[in-house]
C-alpha cells in the first residue's frame with residue numbers, strides 16, 4: 001500500500017485545510033484495452049472486452065447501463081479490487097494493481113464496521129494512514145455531511161441515508177483524489193435519494209475529487225455527471241459517451257428542463273436497445 005504523507009489538520013480548520021494528499025487536484029484515470037473474464041461453471045464469462053476510457057482530474061463520470069453490462073466490474077478494476085485479464089488501468093499515470101488510499105470507495109450496502117462508533121468509522125482511514133489528528137479530521141467530515149451530534153452513535157441505530165452519509169464521510173476522510181461509488185443511493189427511498197444527490201454535488205464542489213459513479217438510474221446519472229458512459233452488454237463495454245452540457249450548480253429544477261429531457265430521451269433509447277439484447281438472448285434475470 002502506498003503510504004501518504006501525514007498531514008496535520010487542526011479541528012478548527014476549514015475544509016480547504018483538510019488532510020491533503022500529494023495527488024491533490026489530480027485523479028486522472030485511464031483504462032486501456034481492459035478485458036475481464038470470469039470463470040464460471042458454464043465456462044468463461046467475459047464481463048468486459050477491450051474497454052478503453054479516460055476520466056479527467058476532478059471530473060464526475062457516471063457508468064450507466066442494464067444489469068450485467070459490467071458497471072461494477074469496471075469500477076472494481078479501477079479500485080484495484082478486480083484484476084483485469086487483459087489491459088490496464090492507471091491513476092495519474094501509475095498502474096493500479098491493488099486497492100490503494102488514492103481511491104475512496106462507497107458501495108450500495110454500507111460497509112461500516114458495526115463494532116465502531118460513527119466517529120471511529122470515519123477516523124479509521126486517517127488513523128491507518130498515520131494522520132496526526134484522525135479524530136479531528138473525522139469530526140470535521142461528519143459536520144460537512146450533516147452528522148454533527150452523531151459521533152458516538154452506533155451504525156445500527158442510523159437510517160439508511162445516514163449510514164450512507166457516514167460511508168461517504170469515511171471515504172472522503174483521507175481526501176482521496178478519486179472517489180468510486182457503486183449505486184450508493186440504490187437502497188434509499190426517492191426523497192432521501194434526491195437529497196443525497198444534491199448533498200453529493202455540494203461535497204464534490206468542495207473536495208474536487210474525481211468521481212466515477214455507477215447507477216441504473218438515467219435521471220440520477222444526468223443530474224450528477226459531466227459525462228455519462230453508457231455501457232453495453234454481450235460483451236460488456238462502453239457503447240456511447242454522452243456529455244451532459246447542463247450548467248452547474250444544478251438544483252432539482254433542471255430535471256424539468258428541455259436539455260435534461262433531450263439527454264434522457266437519447267439515453268433511454270440506448271439502454272432500451274441494450275436491455276432488449278439481454279432479453280432476446282434469454283439472459284434477463286429480473287435483477
Ligand SMILES: Nc1ncnc2c1ncn2[C@@H]1O[C@H](COP(=O)(O)OP(=O)(O)OP(=O)(O)O)[C@@H](O)[C@H]1O
Nearest residue numbers: 038039040045047066067068069070071072073074
Ligand atoms: N466474481 C464474479 N464471478 C463470476 N462472474 C462475475 C463476477 N462478478 C461479475 N460477474 C459477471 O460479470 C458480468 C458483469 O457483472 P457486473 O456486476 O459487473 O454487472 P453490472 O452492470 O454492475 O450489473 P448490476 O447492475 O446488476 O449490478 C455479469 O455477467 C456477472 O454475472
